[in-house]
Amino acid sequence: MAEVTHEVVHRHEPPKSFIRKYIFSLDHKVIGIQYIMLALTAVVVGMAMSILMRLNLSWPGTNWPILGTLFPTGAPGGVISPEFYLSLVTMHGTIMVFFVLTTAPQGGFGNYFLPIQIGADDMAFPFLNMMSFWVTFVGFIVLLAAIFIEGSVGIGGGALGTALGGGGSGTVGPIGGWTGYAPLSALGKIAGPGQGAGVNLWIVSIAIFCVGSLLGALNFITTLLNMRTRGMSLMRMPLTCWAWFTTAVLALLSFPVLLGGGILLLLDRVGGTSFFIPAGEYVNGVLSGDPRFPLHAGGSPLLWQHLFWFFGHPEVYIAILPGMGATSHILSTFARKPVFGYRAMVFAIFAIGGLGFFVWGHHMFISGMSPYSAVAFSILTLSIGVPSAIKTFNWIGTLWGGRIRFTTAMLFAIGFVSLFVAGGITGLVLGQTSLDLPMHDTYFVTAHFHLVMGVASIFGMFAAMYFWFPKMFGRLMNEGLGKFHFWITFVGVYTIFVPMHIMGIVGMPRRYAQFTEYTFLASLHPLVLLVSIAAIVTVSVQLVFFFNLFWSMFKGKVAGPNPWEATTLEWITDSPPPHDNFAGIVPTVYRGPYEFAVPGAPRDFIMQTEPTTVDEPAVAGSRGDTSGNGHDGHKR
Amino acid sequence: MATTVTNAERVIEKSIGTGPPSRPGNGFHRNGGGGKGDADPLRFYADRYRLGMWVALAGVVMLFTALTSAYIVRAASSNDWRPIAMPRVLLLSTAVIIISSMTFEAARRSLKRQRDALYGRWLMITTILGVVFLGSQLLAWRQLVRGGIYLATNPHSSFFYLLTAAHGVHLLGGILALSYLLVRTRRRGDDVAAESRRIGAADAVSIYWHFMDGLWVYLFLLLFLWK
Amino acid sequence: MGRALGVVIWLLALASVYLFVSGHWWFPPAITEHGPSLDRQFMITIIVVGIAFTAAQIGLGWMVWKYRETGSSTERALYTHGNNRLEVIWTMVTAVIFIGLAVMGQQVWASLHLNQAPPGSFRVSVVAQQFAWTFHYAGSDGVFGRTDPSLINDDDQNFIGLDRADPNAKDDVQIATLIIPVGRPVELLLRSKDVTHNIWVPQLRFKQDLVPGMTIPVHFTVVKAGKYELACAELCGMNHYKMKSFMLALPDDEFRALTALPQDKFQAKKEELLSKYQLPQY
Numbered sequence A: 001m002a003e004v005t006h007e008v009v010h011r012h013e014p015p016k017s018f019i020r021k022y023i024f025s026l027d028h029k030v031i032g033i034q035y036i037m038l039a040l041t042a043v044v045v046g047m048a049m050s051i052l053m054r055l056n057l058s059w060p061g062t063n064w065p066i067l068g069t070l071f072p073t074g075a076p077g078g079v080i081s082p083e084f085y086l087s088l089v090t091m092h093g094t095i096m097v098f099f100v101l102t103t104a105p106q107g108g109f110g111n112y113f114l115p116i117q118i119g120a121d122d123m124a125f126p127f128l129n130m131m132s133f134w135v136t137f138v139g140f141i142v143l144l145a146a147i148f149i150e151g152s153v154g155i156g157g158g159a160l161g162t163a164l165g166g167g168g169s170g171t172v173g174p175i176g177g178w179t180g181y182a183p184l185s186a187l188g189k190i191a192g193p194g195q196g197a198g199v200n201l202w203i204v205s206i207a208i209f210c211v212g213s214l215l216g217a218l219n220f221i222t223t224l225l226n227m228r229t230r231g232m233s234l235m236r237m238p239l240t241c242w243a244w245f246t247t248a249v250l251a252l253l254s255f256p257v258l259l260g261g262g263i264l265l266l267l268d269r270v271g272g273t274s275f276f277i278p279a280g281e282y283v284n285g286v287l288s289g290d291p292r293f294p295l296h297a298g299g300s301p302l303l304w305q306h307l308f309w310f311f312g313h314p315e316v317y318i319a320i321l322p323g324m325g326a327t328s329h330i331l332s333t334f335a336r337k338p339v340f341g342y343r344a345m346v347f348a349i350f351a352i353g354g355l356g357f358f359v360w361g362h363h364m365f366i367s368g369m370s371p372y373s374a375v376a377f378s379i380l381t382l383s384i385g386v387p388s389a390i391k392t393f394n395w396i397g398t399l400w401g402g403r404i405r406f407t408t409a410m411l412f413a414i415g416f417v418s419l420f421v422a423g424g425i426t427g428l429v430l431g432q433t434s435l436d437l438p439m440h441d442t443y444f445v446t447a448h449f450h451l452v453m454g455v456a457s458i459f460g461m462f463a464a465m466y467f468w469f470p471k472m473f474g475r476l477m478n479e480g481l482g483k484f485h486f487w488i489t490f491v492g493v494y495t496i497f498v499p500m501h502i503m504g505i506v507g508m509p510r511r512y513a514q515f516t517e518y519t520f521l522a523s524l525h526p527l528v529l530l531v532s533i534a535a536i537v538t539v540s541v542q543l544v545f546f547f548n549l550f551w552s553m554f555k556g557k558v559a560g561p562n563p564w565e566a567t568t569l570e571w572i573t574d575s576p577p578p579h580d581n582f583a584g585i586v587p588t589v590y591r592g593p594y595e596f597a598v599p600g601a602p603r604d605f606i607m608q609t610e611p612t613t614v615d616e617p618a619v620a621g622s623r624g625d626t627s628g629n630g631h632d633g634h635k636r
Numbered sequence B: 001m002a003t004t005v006t007n008a009e010r011v012i013e014k015s016i017g018t019g020p021p022s023r024p025g026n027g028f029h030r031n032g033g034g035g036k037g038d039a040d041p042l043r044f045y046a047d048r049y050r051l052g053m054w055v056a057l058a059g060v061v062m063l064f065t066a067l068t069s070a071y072i073v074r075a076a077s078s079n080d081w082r083p084i085a086m087p088r089v090l091l092l093s094t095a096v097i098i099i100s101s102m103t104f105e106a107a108r109r110s111l112k113r114q115r116d117a118l119y120g121r122w123l124m125i126t127t128i129l130g131v132v133f134l135g136s137q138l139l140a141w142r143q144l145v146r147g148g149i150y151l152a153t154n155p156h157s158s159f160f161y162l163l164t165a166a167h168g169v170h171l172l173g174g175i176l177a178l179s180y181l182l183v184r185t186r187r188r189g190d191d192v193a194a195e196s197r198r199i200g201a202a203d204a205v206s207i208y209w210h211f212m213d214g215l216w217v218y219l220f221l222l223l224f225l226w227k
Numbered sequence C: 001m002g003r004a005l006g007v008v009i010w011l012l013a014l015a016s017v018y019l020f021v022s023g024h025w026w027f028p029p030a031i032t033e034h035g036p037s038l039d040r041q042f043m044i045t046i047i048v049v050g051i052a053f054t055a056a057q058i059g060l061g062w063m064v065w066k067y068r069e070t071g072s073s074t075e076r077a078l079y080t081h082g083n084n085r086l087e088v089i090w091t092m093v094t095a096v097i098f099i100g101l102a103v104m105g106q107q108v109w110a111s112l113h114l115n116q117a118p119p120g121s122f123r124v125s126v127v128a129q130q131f132a133w134t135f136h137y138a139g140s141d142g143v144f145g146r147t148d149p150s151l152i153n154d155d156d157q158n159f160i161g162l163d164r165a166d167p168n169a170k171d172d173v174q175i176a177t178l179i180i181p182v183g184r185p186v187e188l189l190l191r192s193k194d195v196t197h198n199i200w201v202p203q204l205r206f207k208q209d210l211v212p213g214m215t216i217p218v219h220f221t222v223v224k225a226g227k228y229e230l231a232c233a234e235l236c237g238m239n240h241y242k243m244k245s246f247m248l249a250l251p252d253d254e255f256r257a258l259t260a261l262p263q264d265k266f267q268a269k270k271e272e273l274l275s276k277y278q279l280p281q282y
């Protein structure tokens, strides 16, 4: 028995000092929580911006004295200016896509739970992990700085502003949309307000973000391939791990392209190059070549769009795959039933990830790109709906015959499925070249992506939060408040985003500071109002969530190691887990991740670490008609 | 160490069938001794570094793929494409970096043969060659600037500066990694794990270095043959 | 809880579907030749995805209603890992539906974009700039005069840089209204002076970016006369929301009469027509 002692020798001691423990920590759990906190900060900013946007859209020209005080340049005299509105849209989109939905699902929950779920004591490269968070954090600070530099002639116009490329334009943050289409974003201050130094910082921020995400992706992939514990074969991993892994692959292959594009864009702005700026530009009364406007020749605006969307489409799956993983995981746990079609789910994740690289052109049907390639992109785009449908059917299949426990996490996971279907099917409309003719750049698109990304993905994160909170903080979140939060949010987001489809059908264009100029939009006013009111209510209810979150950290019910009676590795260890996750013990895995309701077993769930006993009925995986894994052919 | 590992494994294999007692409630049990991390550090660390490096290179490949496609699209998109003449010192750069790959291999071979002094010497030579390469690239820039060719002069010169800079930054990273290895040659690993980590790191850096070498040759051909 | 959730899901689905079928808000009537087939394709798609949406939501609601945990029973959930036959079936079915939709969804596109404008099309050159539109007509000779950005002169109302010395430019007209004939194919040559814009008239069921550095030819045929609002649908800067103009689709006789007029009379007549036609009632 001398060997047995070996299992506990490599116990790592946690660092003692506050800074090494909580700030520059190498512990993936601390880093995960840091990412989540960053995302929560960002989402507050993003939500506040969305409220300001809604105020402006539904009560145009109204004087809000408090805004006049807060944003003297953006809302002079309390009336939101069109420039302010557009910079809000730009920042809302950027913050939400990058700093909320690329950080929390992957950097946050992925960081915290991927190593634990595969039985590792940390990420493969803890130092890189820490770097990736802090780099991302700097990116966020730079993004906020973009708003202030652009917004103030004072700071931006001074030496700093000059160093940054000509100073701010004295309005309110960059204007270019989160897609930053060149040449608007490439021309500089000549192109009007919101095109000054702030845009440079916007680009720099995204470039920094790319680097941070790349470090993270590298770490995730290596960790998953290299550090799985004994018995954790690939097909025994929880679906969350598959999702995080695929997400990391997508990030690894798509972020460098955005980084490359960003560098080119920045050079066009500050280096006088012409990658994206074509010849013969005549902007605001000034011809290219004039002393006020350097000579540009021959660049290709569509090149930027290709580079951006080659990244941009995988990015939207980066935003949702972890949510899909969490949903599968949580649905199975609370339906007390194995995931339906585990193997099909894995293949579907792969198919979505793989096809995701070949559909970027569907954002560019109307851009002047070759109409023939549009046809190819269109057909590929609709094909990507197939694996999404497979996932949806398997989720419903997982619920079928279950014994569903309606915890808040489960409610949000079910909400995810509902919202994903609602948002996904309109992708099938937009994906057809013909139908994109009327729909492109209208609120129909806004409706589509808010349902899938703005709320389905977010619902995935809510579910993950309520589900894993007890593991992360040792206490349960309050279920009563949680359910209240769910009901209002669920009904609220449907009320916000479904009417936007109708607006799009009537023809309402996106990124309009006001709808008052066109008579054909007048009849939509009641809907615009409805949406704004629903948005205000929904956003207010998020306060309940934040209260619940912070209150429960200190006052919630103590959870114990496995409050949900779940099966995967994170639930065998303490809540919160010790520094090295399993207190020096290396877990061994004997079975698939979702062994619920096994007939004859003493309890209705079997932990992955529970050894197979001789007399246990060998059911799962041995039947011909199953696509599940259960016992996936691993020799006893 | 190695024998212990196999013993431990045998113990586990045996214990699976019988099912050791599990702690009720949370499924903890005590037969998991030795995941890869503890049982087999040698293979583990080397794998981890090499794997991580390949993954990182996939990202680098995508960056340069993006820039290449931009290059090709831009070249085709208008008639202002005037290829610049190749600065002669680039031939020197190319020769230097190819040689540096060879010296790195020599270093690695010494490391495998456990000849530390030789390893250190070859590493040092490689590092110096890396620095020379960067110097020679800077010289090429100087030559161009003296000839009045700047970043914004025409799209080809823009790409020339951009691609050489992007490659240079990556190579600088390689030089930092080499310096790290150099420092580590002194600290002879005191245990097996540290030693394997050292070898793994050297392997990883060499993969990177060779890749940067190949990347430069590719960029060179792209810039001056594909016009 | 399960029953409540099921019902809420059904109600939300019902309300969403109602919003689509109520008919209170919908496309403005189409005025182009391709409009009706595009509308038909839209209806087919909406019906297909609407059925899928409804079925999925009903199914989801049903599952949470039916399979909620009830306090009394200690029975376990069904122990199954899936069913390969089902997976194959639903993969095939959705693949067929989706690819079918995709193929059908190319028809209008192909008719508009995969062929040249028919001979005899009426051509208009469209030049967008930050927050204004200029429509350039070739005049009676049917040939556009030469343009050059360095000749742009805003004070002189020469927004497109028309070379007035060019003989072909003598009868050219540049105005802020898009005037096109009804029943005759129209070809627009789209250009932009500064940033990317997008020409968007809901009734046309048509939209296209105007990209600086490119001339993008597009064509369609309008079948119903009238005055319509023309909007910019690509973010182009601060006043993107105000980059508005009108499209006048004139019956053939009126159109011919107008275009035959010399430039000075043309303006007056154009104003008259603009006020004669009313915007559609929404």
Ligand code: HEA
Pocket (backbone or CB within 6 Å): A179, A316, A317, A319, A320, A362, A363, A381, A382, A384, A385, A388, A389, A392, A420, A421, A422, A423, A424, A425, A426, A427, A428, A430, A431, A432, A436, A439, A440, A441, A445, A448, A449, A452, A453, A457, C048, C049, C052, C053, C056, C094, C097
């Ligand atoms: C999480 C993010 C996310 C996800 C998952 C998706 C998913 C999809 N998206 Fe979306 N999309 C965005 C985020 C996302 N999108 C964003 C942010 C934009 C706008 C960017 C901008 O311009 O700012 C956008 C824009 C966008 C466009 C461009 C519109 C335009 O600008 O003109 C298109 C066009 O093809 C498109 C298509 C699709 C398709 C086909 C899917 C598919 O993957 C959906 C598949 C899902 C389903 C199909 C539902 C489930 C299936 C069933 C229930 C089966 C039964 C169904 C039937 C039988 C019909 N999206």
Ligand code: HEA
Pocket (backbone or CB within 6 Å): A036, A039, A040, A043, A046, A047, A050, A051, A053, A054, A089, A090, A092, A093, A094, A096, A097, A100, A101, A104, A176, A177, A178, A179, A446, A450, A453, A454, A455, A458, A461, A462, A465, A489, A493, A496, A509, A510, A511, A512, A513, A535, A538, A539, A542, A545
């Ligand atoms: C994740 C993405 C995301 C999210 C959550 C939202 C949330 C919201 N969005 Fe936004 N939006 C975008 C992404 C998102 N949006 C993008 C990309 C654009 C395009 C920008 C562009 O055109 O360039 C856009 C544009 C956009 C517009 C169009 C502007 C225009 O074109 O003129 C509007 C208009 O009303 C709008 C409204 C709203 C509203 C009212 C909310 C509400 O706030 C909804 C209520 C919010 C919630 C329910 C979320 C609560 C979340 C949490 C509390 C976080 C939980 C986190 C953890 C558990 C870790 N958004």
Ligand code: CUA
Pocket (backbone or CB within 6 Å): C128, C129, C130, C131, C196, C197, C198, C232, C233, C234, C235, C236, C237, C239, C240, C241, C243
């Ligand atoms: Cu022009 Cu928007």
Ligand SMILES: [Cu+2]
Pocket (backbone or CB within 6 Å): A312, A313, A316, A359, A360, A362, A363
């Ligand atoms: Cu997309």
